[in-house]
Amino acid sequence: MEKLKSIIDFKRLQERLIADRDLTIPTLVIPAGTCGQASGANDLIRIAKRELLSKKLTEKIHLRITGCHGFCEMEPSVVVEPRGTFYPKVGLKEMSQIVEAIEKGKVLEGLLWVDGETKKTIEKKDDIPFFRDQVRTILVRNDKIDPIHIYNYIENGGYSAMARILEKGNPEWVMEEVKTSGLRGRGGAGFPTGLKWEMLARQPNGNGKFIICNADEGDPGAYMDRSVLEGNPHSIIEGIIIGAYATGAIEGIIYVRNEYPLAIKHLVIALRQARELGLLGKYILGTEFTFDIHLMRGAGAFVCGEETALIRSIEGKMGEPRQRPPFPVQKGIDGKPTAINNVETWANIPIIFENGAEDFKRTGTKTNSGTKIFSLVGKVKHTGLVEVPMGATLHKIVYDIGGGPVGEAKIKAVQTGGPSGGCIPANLFDLTIDYESLTQAGAIMGSGGMIVMDEQTCMVDIAKYFMNFLKGESCGKCFTCRKGTQRMYEILDGITRGEGTLESLDLLEELAITVKDTTLCGLGQTAPNPVLSTLRYFRNEYLEHIKHKRCPAGVCKELITYSINKNCTGCQLCLRTCPSEAITGKKKDLQVIDPEKCIKCGACKNICKFSAIDIL
Amino acid sequence: MVSLNINGLEISAEEGTTLLEVSRFYGFPIPTLCHMDGLSPYGACRLCVVEIGEGAKAKLVTSCTYPVGEGLKVRTASSRVIKARKMILELLLASCPQSKTIQDLASAYEVRKQRFKQEYEDCILCGRCVRMCEEQMMAKAIGFRSRGENRSIGTPFDTQSEDCRRCGACIYICPACQLRCTYTERERPICGGCANLSPPCLEKEGFEDMMCYMTPCVACEIKKD
Numbered sequence: 001m002e003k004l005k006s007i008i009d010f011k012r013l014q015e016r017l018i019a020d021r022d023l024t025i026p027t028l029v030i031p032a033g034t035c036g037q038a039s040g041a042n043d044l045i046r047i048a049k050r051e052l053l054s055k056k057l058t059e060k061i062h063l064r065i066t067g068c069h070g071f072c073e074m075e076p077s078v079v080v081e082p083r084g085t086f087y088p089k090v091g092l093k094e095m096s097q098i099v100e101a102i103e104k105g106k107v108l109e110g111l112l113w114v115d116g117e118t119k120k121t122i123e124k125k126d127d128i129p130f131f132r133d134q135v136r137t138i139l140v141r142n143d144k145i146d147p148i149h150i151y152n153y154i155e156n157g158g159y160s161a162m163a164r165i166l167e168k169g170n171p172e173w174v175m176e177e178v179k180t181s182g183l184r185g186r187g188g189a190g191f192p193t194g195l196k197w198e199m200l201a202r203q204p205n206g207n208g209k210f211i212i213c214n215a216d217e218g219d220p221g222a223y224m225d226r227s228v229l230e231g232n233p234h235s236i237i238e239g240i241i242i243g244a245y246a247t248g249a250i251e252g253i254i255y256v257r258n259e260y261p262l263a264i265k266h267l268v269i270a271l272r273q274a275r276e277l278g279l280l281g282k283y284i285l286g287t288e289f290t291f292d293i294h295l296m297r298g299a300g301a302f303v304c305g306e307e308t309a310l311i312r313s314i315e316g317k318m319g320e321p322r323q324r325p326p327f328p329v330q331k332g333i334d335g336k337p338t339a340i341n342n343v344e345t346w347a348n349i350p351i352i353f354e355n356g357a358e359d360f361k362r363t364g365t366k367t368n369s370g371t372k373i374f375s376l377v378g379k380v381k382h383t384g385l386v387e388v389p390m391g392a393t394l395h396k397i398v399y400d401i402g403g404g405p406v407g408e409a410k411i412k413a414v415q416t417g418g419p420s421g422g423c424i425p426a427n428l429f430d431l432t433i434d435y436e437s438l439t440q441a442g443a444i445m446g447s448g449g450m451i452v453m454d455e456q457t458c459m460v461d462i463a464k465y466f467m468n469f470l471k472g473e474s475c476g477k478c479f480t481c482r483k484g485t486q487r488m489y490e491i492l493d494g495i496t497r498g499e500g501t502l503e504s505l506d507l508l509e510e511l512a513i514t515v516k517d518t519t520l521c522g523l524g525q526t527a528p529n530p531v532l533s534t535l536r537y538f539r540n541e542y543l544e545h546i547k548h549k550r551c552p553a554g555v556c557k558e559l560i561t562y563s564i565n566k567n568c569t570g571c572q573l574c575l576r577t578c579p580s581e582a583i584t585g586k587k588k589d590l591q592v593i594d595p596e597k598c599i600k601c602g603a604c605k606n607i608c609k610f611s612a613i614d615i616l
Numbered sequence: 617m618v619s620l621n622i623n624g625l626e627i628s629a630e631e632g633t634t635l636l637e638v639s640r641f642y643g644f645p646i647p648t649l650c651h652m653d654g655l656s657p658y659g660a661c662r663l664c665v666v667e668i669g670e671g672a673k674a675k676l677v678t679s680c681t682y683p684v685g686e687g688l689k690v691r692t693a694s695s696r697v698i699k700a701r702k703m704i705l706e707l708l709l710a711s712c713p714q715s716k717t718i719q720d721l722a723s724a725y726e727v728r729k730q731r732f733k734q735e736y737e738d739c740i741l742c743g744r745c746v747r748m749c750e751e752q753m754m755a756k757a758i759g760f761r762s763r764g765e766n767r768s769i770g771t772p773f774d775t776q777s778e779d780c781r782r783c784g785a786c787i788y789i790c791p792a793c794q795l796r797c798t799y800t801e802r803e804r805p806i807c808g809g810c811a812n813l814s815p816p817c818l819e820k821e822g823f824e825d826m827m828c829y830m831t832p833c834v835a836c837e838i839k840k841d
Contacts (some may be wrong), residue, residue, distance in 0.1 A: 375829055475764070479661050479708070479742075487707065517675075
């Protein structure tokens with residue numbers, strides 16, 4: 001690729017790319033983010049390529065491999081543009097059938113999406129409730145963009161915002177626009193981005209100034225940033241360049257967790273291509289502006305997502321947080337001014353400059369503008385990535401978009417914000433999603449993880465799970481966090497084993513408050529949240545475990561017994577499945593589970609066709 | 617010079633000093649464990665927390681690391697602070713009961729019970745030894761490894777260190793190494809000697825035979841008579 005030497009060069013390139021494309025030619029779009037690839041998208045791609053080549057269809061049908069579209073439950077899926085036909089869960093044989101159908105201009109009715117409620121088939125992706133009820137400002141770009149081809153990004157309008165900003169030549173104006181847009185950091189704290197940039201811009205230049213993209217997404221169950229990093233890396237790069245221009249930063253760093261190999265690969269390719277084209281590096285597009293971005297990989301520590309620990313990690317030291325003040329904008333990497341923003345925050349920047357800050361403000365609420373991507377996972381029908389305007393209700397996300405509960409059991413609660421967050425019970429699902437109302441309810445927005453729980457989820461077990469995660473991930477510097485998380489886990493473990501007492505519950509609460517009050521960083525300060533919020537809304541479950549040694553959800557192994565009821569036909573399927581030979585009985589007779597041998601794995605319950613196995 | 621308010625007293629302090637330094641200068645007692653004059657402040661033990669700010673924005677911060685700021689309102693012994701210190705001491709007693717420093721602090725704050733499962737560790741990871749070795753002895757032979765439950769202090773990969781000069785400074789300043797002047801009974805991990813003036817060591821036979829090289833506690837004072 002030839003380096004673009006001026007803004008006019010860029011505009012000419014973009015015009016040419018747009019003019020050269022033909023949007024009427026049918027395009028086979030295969031999403032191949034990590035979720036797609038894990039479900040078999042690579043095989044579909046292989047078959048599609050083979051079909052197109054062998055039948056000499058490459059001129060007539062285009063193939064576009066993109067990142068994740070968000071409907072992860074239905075991967076591997078295929079979309080046919082420009083019609084917008086959506087084929088969910090495509091099998092290997094069906095792939096070749098689809099290619100044939102496209103050639104003939106047909107739609108395969110039998111492979112289309114069937115709505116669970118109405119039982120009707122829906123052809124077009126945009127008509128399916130999962131997609132229709134979202135406002136996919138950021139994610140819609142994943143549908144259209146091939147992440148490893150920069151020309152594709154440019155052809156879809158990419159880097160125009162950057163070019164326009166460079167042309168205008170007014171960094172102050174850029175910052176004012178971001179401030180006007182009301183964009184708040186999407187990493188969890190919700191700090192106004194424009195204000196952060198202003199604080200960085202005010203710091204003296206000359207000695208080095210850093211701007212960082214925090215791509216160390218560590219919350220269990222959260223993968224929103226991953227889909228943007230994999231599917232649209234250039235949007236983040238463009239955002240960072242704009243940020244650097246506004247604040248005077250001369251070096252950018254993307255700190256990405258090592259556990260995202262596809263994201264790393266796509267970022268490396270994207271950075272290389274951007275440099276080749278002259279969009280990064282010295283004298284960008286022939287202007288005075290010089291800026292470059294480096295990629296740094298994490299090493300497996302959740303705590304390094306915390307900004308001061310991240311800075312220490314970049315400096316080459318162990319990821320330990322430090323006291324603030326002084327704040328990173330004043331003293332960051334090597335003591336130099338540094339601003340850190342989350343991936344989703346960066347992805348919003350080119351969008352603000354596409355149609356202006358006023359337009360951006362039209363989505364969302366007065367104090368929370370824009371959209372937010374959530375990873376909707378757990379006991380819900382349509383798991384995947386959901387993008388909604390700030391101010392949408394939980395009910396809309398869980399029921400309208402998510403499709404409601406996945407089985408017979410009713411939805412009980414939603415956990416937001418990962419291990420730092422809290423649970424919101426089902427009776428509060430009219431709550432609107434914004435930073436303030438979630439905090440009042442005892443949860444936090446966090447980075448966007450949303451785990452749906454039903455009646456078969458034990459809330460004490462959930463608190464224990466998150467405490468286990470946090471005690472392993474605590475950096476260990478603060479005595480209260482290190483020992484506090486260990487002791488809280490000890491108490492919770494005791495409760496799930498039936499060894500809890502009311503005194504231990506009081507101790508748990510007291511300890512939780514101390515840990516919250518006395519630790520240094522966000523990890524420790526929010527570590528008690530899962531405990532405190534489950535105690536606030538589901539105290540009765542704790543009391544059941546303590547007073548009656550019972551687990552109402554049927555999860556805590558020491559407190560449940562598997563038993564066979566009268567529905568048993570004696571088919572002995574369970575007997576053959578049981579890994580510990582705990583089931584005995586004669587054929588066609590009632591089978592019996594020996595509680596001494598039973599390891600409560602649940603294999604018998606899963607395989608029984610007569611609902612004969614109960615958890616007591 | 618900045619002016620701030622500590623416990624209702626309006627004072628002024630030099631910029632760059634910490635809340636701990638200023639509070640102690642004016643006679644307000646603040647307990648510390650990982651802090652040591654001559655070493656850089658670390659903020660690991662969290663005992664020195666003080667309350668700053670007002671109303672809903674009030675929070676606890678470690679005074680050993682927090683710099684003085686204009687207009688700060690500091691309370692070194694509010695009820696929130698005392699509750700926190702007591703819980704921290706309970707946790708310390710639950711982990712490392714053989715340390716005289718911890719026992720004395722617990723007595724001073726009237727912590728008489730410990731409700732967690734008793735452990736007998738010999739390190740509280742306060743980091744004094746690491747900082748001593750690096751900053752005063754200029755050897756940097758030991759450091760922290762791993763995180764969370766697995767965090768420990770030692771030489772790189774537990775190898776014999778060529779940088780360690782066997783000076784013993786780390787042992788000297790370790791608060792956990794300072795044994796009580798009597799052996800710790802497993803059934804009674806809390807001495808409480810200084811609080812109730814009837815230390816178990818007085819009742820032990822052969823007390824004179826035990827080597828006690830630590831700062832005398834009240835037991836030694838009583839025994840003298």
